[in-house]
Amino acid sequence: MSPNCLELRGLSFSRGRRAILDSLDIDIPRGKITAILGPSGCGKTTLLRLIGSQLRPDSGSIRFEGTDISRLHRRELFVLRERMGMLFQSGALFTDLSVYENVAFPLRLHTDLPESMIRDLVLIKLHAVGLRGARDLMPAELSGGMARRAALARAIILDPELIMYDEPFVGQDPIFAGVLRDLIKRINEAMGGTCIIVSHDIAETVAISDYVYVLSAGKIIGQGPPEAVMNSDDPRVRQFLQGLPDGPVPFHYPAPDYRSDLRVEEA
Amino acid sequence: MLAYLQRLGRTGLDVAAGFGRAGILLAQALWGPIDWRYGPGLLLRQLHFVGVYSLIIIVVSGVLIGMVLALQGYTVLVRFGAESALGQMVSLTLLRELGPVVAALLFAGRAGSALTAEIGLMKATDQLAAMEMIGVDPLRRVARPRLWAGIISMPILAQVFNTVAILGAVGVGVSWLGVDAGSFWSNMQGSVELGEDVINGVIKAFAFGVVVTWIAVFEGFDAEPTPEGISTATTRTVVYSSLAVLAMDFLLTAIMFGVD
Numbered sequence: 001m002s003p004n005c006l007e008l009r010g011l012s013f014s015r016g017r018r019a020i021l022d023s024l025d026i027d028i029p030r031g032k033i034t035a036i037l038g039p040s041g042c043g044k045t046t047l048l049r050l051i052g053s054q055l056r057p058d059s060g061s062i063r064f065e066g067t068d069i070s071r072l073h074r075r076e077l078f079v080l081r082e083r084m085g086m087l088f089q090s091g092a093l094f095t096d097l098s099v100y101e102n103v104a105f106p107l108r109l110h111t112d113l114p115e116s117m118i119r120d121l122v123l124i125k126l127h128a129v130g131l132r133g134a135r136d137l138m139p140a141e142l143s144g145g146m147a148r149r150a151a152l153a154r155a156i157i158l159d160p161e162l163i164m165y166d167e168p169f170v171g172q173d174p175i176f177a178g179v180l181r182d183l184i185k186r187i188n189e190a191m192g193g194t195c196i197i198v199s200h201d202i203a204e205t206v207a208i209s210d211y212v213y214v215l216s217a218g219k220i221i222g223q224g225p226p227e228a229v230m231n232s233d234d235p236r237v238r239q240f241l242q243g244l245p246d247g248p249v250p251f252h253y254p255a256p257d258y259r260s261d262l263r264v265e266e267a
Numbered sequence: 268m269l270a271y272l273q274r275l276g277r278t279g280l281d282v283a284a285g286f287g288r289a290g291i292l293l294a295q296a297l298w299g300p301i302d303w304r305y306g307p308g309l310l311l312r313q314l315h316f317v318g319v320y321s322l323i324i325i326v327v328s329g330v331l332i333g334m335v336l337a338l339q340g341y342t343v344l345v346r347f348g349a350e351s352a353l354g355q356m357v358s359l360t361l362l363r364e365l366g367p368v369v370a371a372l373l374f375a376g377r378a379g380s381a382l383t384a385e386i387g388l389m390k391a392t393d394q395l396a397a398m399e400m401i402g403v404d405p406l407r408r409v410a411r412p413r414l415w416a417g418i419i420s421m422p423i424l425a426q427v428f429n430t431v432a433i434l435g436a437v438g439v440g441v442s443w444l445g446v447d448a449g450s451f452w453s454n455m456q457g458s459v460e461l462g463e464d465v466i467n468g469v470i471k472a473f474a475f476g477v478v479v480t481w482i483a484v485f486e487g488f489d490a491e492p493t494p495e496g497i498s499t500a501t502t503r504t505v506v507y508s509s510l511a512v513l514a515m516d517f518l519l520t521a522i523m524f525g526v527d
Contacts, residue, residue: 052400074295074404082402092393106401154401 002066005030005162005194006051011060013046020046022218023060028162033188033195035205035226038215039240044198045089047215048164051196052086053077064162082110085155085163089170091147093139093154099126100135103154110158125153129183145176152180156187162194163187169201177201181208202241206230214240289485296410296484309412317378317413317480318420322427324377325370329428332369333435336360340436341444350446354455357436362459362468363524366429368516371475374421375508379483382413383504386487387497395488410484417483421476422469429468467523474515479508 006028013021020043028034038044049055051062053069061068069080093102103122107113113121126132129149139147148168155163165184169177185208188195199205206212212229214222214237222229222237230241239247255261336357344350386409389395395405433455440446459465483504490500 049396054396054399078399078402078404080402081400084400086397086400088393088397090393092397094394094397095389095392109401109403151397 003029005065006196007061007063008051009061009063011047011050011062012058013043013050013055014058020218021050021057024215024218024220026213026220028194028196029211030194031188031192032210033184033197033208035209035212036196036198036215037200037202037205037212037240039200042215043218044200044215045166048086048166048196048198051162051164052081052084082106082158083161085158085160087148087152087155087163087165087168089167091139091144091151093142093147093151095139097139098135099131099137099139099142099150102139102150103157105154106158121157122153125157126150128187129153130179145172148172149176149180152183156191159191160193162196165195165197165199167199167201168197169199169204177204184208216240285489288489289481292406292410292485292488293414293481295404296406296414299407309408310415313412313416314420317382317416318424321374321377321420321424324373325424325428326431328369328373329431330435330438332365333357333361333432333437334439336365336432337436337438337440337444341440341446350440350444351450352454353436353440353446354451354453355458357440358433358455358459359464361429361432362464364516364520366432367425367468367471367475368512370425370428370472371421371479371512372509374417374424374476375479375483375505375512378417378420379479379504379508380501382417382480382483383487383490383501384497386410386413386484387490387492387500390488390490391492391497405488410488413484414480417480418473418476421479422472425468425472425475463524467519470523471516471519474519475512478511478515482508482511 004027006026008024008026011021011024011026012019024047026036036044036047046055050057050070051064053062053072057070060070062070064080064084067080069077072080093099094105097105100122103125104118107118107121111118123132123135126135129152131146131149131153134142134146134150139150142150152168168180168184172180181204184195184197187193197205197209206226206229209226212222212224212226213220214229214232216236222232222234224232229237232238232241236248238244245251337353340353340356341350344353344356386395389405389409395409398405398408437448437451441448441451486500486504486507490496
């Protein structure tokens with residue numbers, strides 16, 4: 001059995017004429033935390049949508065525990081997705097259900113557990129994210145950070161084999177960013193599940209990752225264990241990791257020459 | 268010229284693709300076994316949301332339209348001394364045409380737009396994507412109960428509309444303008460046929476219910492997940508479903524009552 005939970009080979013995806021991902025090869029080792037770092041708009045979220053098969057790749061394969069999910073039938077996909085959890089950037093709680101019902105939702109649909117057990121499981125997960133007392137609130141009453149914690153409880157309620165975190169640290173206060181970081185680590189150790197964290201928050205992410213990919217403009221520009229990537233001498237990787245405004249990754253969106261655009265010569 | 272042709276071709280392809288997506292959505296939402304995990308609660312909630320909440324506008328409009336019909340009909344009929352035929356005129360107009368059509372237009376404005384906006388917002392806030400990732404098909408859980416609620420509610424709403432409109436006409440025609448109650452009702456009774464008028468009206472309302480709800484749900488799922496996208500989709504729902512109702516009404520009338 002391959003040591004990888006997920007293997008992406010030659011994965012390409014484009015919107016219109018713009019290539020978002022360009023023949024990526026990525027291995028996600030089982031039971032480990034893998035970080036995919038990169039600046040905004042480099043195709044990170046698209047990558048997660050491809051893994052969850054909400055988008056279909058133009059070419060290439062996505063093997064999840066040996067099954068090529070880009071070839072699966074719609075019905076088979078819905079069964080397979082029960083083994084995955086995803087934490088959306090916005091949380092994506094169902095606004096017509098309370099926090100408790102949101103977390104209970106996957107259990108009610110995919111299991112025949114008695115109500116008392118559902119209650120216990122939901123309260124355990126809510127306790128883990130610190131929201132046991134907020135169970136009766138509606139999503140509209142939660143702050144952004146609380147909504148994401150509730151969504152995390154929902155994402156892990158079925159103890160999935162693969163958990164995907166889309167920008168988990170964005171917009172979190174430092175306390176909760178730290179809590180969340182420890183939580184992701186603890187969940188990974190306790191459940192032995194595989195984690196993918198997609199983020200541009202380098203410090204928080206690298207601190208808990210076992211392996212790091214750096215993505216830029218749809219291509220992998222660096223990969224390896226965290227220390228190796230942090231000490232990489234590739235100029236593009238260095239620019240991103242050190243937060244330099246300009247370098248091989250351009251600060252400016254492609255534009256005509258500045259002087260001629262301002263009509264300096266004519267004046 | 269070439270650019271114009273290209274645009275024309277592109278628009279044509281887009282329209283065809285839209286019809287295709289709408290067809291696939293309808294098939295995937297309605298096809299397949301009933302999933303009891305979702306329970307009857309979802310359908311009941313949508314029946315409440317789509318049907319019961321539309322009652323107020325349907326009842327108020329029905330009464331007013333019945334009153335206007337009676338008033339207008341009376342002023343014409345009384346010139347020929349035929350005001351006793353008011354019941355016949357009002358009931359046939361309502362059962363065959365006005366009931367299903369006006370109720371469907373109101374339904375599109377009240378329930379159709381709400382469905383589109385709700386589903387569009389669920390899409391914009393990633394709730395549909397989250398549902399997919401949890402392993403639940405949004406077409407089954409979101410689209411299906413809403414489609415059925417619309418299809419079930421519409422014929423009932425049209426009949427409610429007819430009933431209150433006739434009562435409104437009685438109020439104006441009999442109580443106010445003094446048409447004889449006996450001749451009003453007996454003329455109506457003598458001229459309305461169950462198959463020709465009542466059933467055909469119900470068939471029309473059913474067809475309108477399918478089309479309006481289908482357009483509303485499809486536009487919601489197909490909306491661009493942005494504020495402008497949702498507002499455009501909501502407008503499109505009202506415009507397209509109103510036009511579809513009027514066009515279908517002509518077709519159905521031609522088939523049902525057309526000259527042989």
